[in-house]
Amino acid sequence: MRINMDLRPAKESELDIDLAFHGFSDANLLDLLTFDARNLLLHDEVWSKTFIKWLALIRSSEKVICPEIVKERIKFSFGLQFTDDYTISLINKKWRHKESPTDVLSFPAIDESICYASNEYVELGDIIVSVPTAFEQAKEHNHSLDRELKWLVCHGFLHLLGWNHSNTKTLKKMLDFQDKLILFESDLRVISCS
Numbered sequence: 451m452r453i454n455m456d457l458r459p460a461k462e463s464e465l466d467i468d469l470a471f472h473g474f475s476d477a478n479l480l481d482l483l484t485f486d487a488r489n490l491l492l493h494d495e496v497w498s499k500t501f502i503k504w505l506a507l508i509r510s511s512e513k514v515i516c517p518e519i520v521k522e523r524i525k526f527s528f529g530l531q532f533t534d535d536y537t538i539s540l541i542n543k544k545w546r547h548k549e550s551p552t553d554v555l556s557f558p559a560i561d562e563s564i565c566y567a568s569n570e571y572v573e574l575g576d577i578i579v580s581v582p583t584a585f586e587q588a589k590e591h592n593h594s595l596d597r598e599l600k601w602l603v604c605h606g607f608l609h610l611l612g613w614n615h616s617n618t619k620t621l622k623k624m625l626d627f628q629d630k631l632i633l634f635e636s637d638l639r640v641i642s643c644s
Contacts, residue, residue: 462506466525467498468571474532474581487595491532491581497603501526503635504607514627516611519562519572527571528559528610530603531578538580553583556606577606600635604628 471494474480480488489496508514509521520526535551542548542555559575566572579602588598605628615621 462502464524465502465505466571467501467505468525468527469494469498469501470527470529470576471497472529472531472533476534476581479581479585483595487599490596490599494530497530500600500603500635501607504604504631507631507634508611515613517560517562519560519566520574520611523566523572525569525571526574528574529576531576532581532599533578535580535582538578538583541578551580551583553587554579554602554606556609558610558612560610560612574610577603577610579603579606597632600632601628604631 473493474491480491483491505520505526508516538555539549539551542550542552545555545557555578557576557578559573579599581599584598584602585595588595591598605624608624608628613624613627615624
């Protein structure tokens with residue numbers, strides 16, 4: 451990962467996020483979590499700020515995969531839902547025809563053929579994360595739940611922006627960029643997107 455002091459995120463202050471947020475409400479699991487993890491699961495403001503930072507960095511580089519409309523517009527709307535394994539398995543069955551829970555689902559909705567008025571929000575889609583699966587994966591990878599939640603949400607977010615991983619090369623590129631976005635958001639370092 452290269453750090454480039456010349457690259458600055460593109461105009462964070464002008465970006466506007468309309469986040470349809472559905473926090474996690476299982477009190478039994480929430481009681482086991484750290485303050486940071488509970489904050490991520492219950493408060494949309496944390497995610498709105500994170501998405502603005504990620505979008506600003508993504509928009510700052512011509513080399514980053516991103517629909518042109520995301521580079522041109524400043525208002526974005528999308529959903530983020532934290533749920534349980536049962537609910538995500540029902541969604542997975544309905545939309546992907548897979549009868550099992552998964553860690554994250556994303557449903558991109560960008561349609562660049564739509565002509566948006568300058569004051570309209572561009573709909574990016576929806577991200578759904580299973581908190582119990584994220585909790586188990588955090589234990590397996592020996593890191594915090596808040597790290598795992600950011601990882602999964604970032605992964606879903608990149609899918610909303612058109613990233614895919616149909617082979618090991620594209621998966622590695624996507625995962626490396628996720629690392630950059632999470633490092634940027636948490637450390638507020640200036641990161642090169644190349």
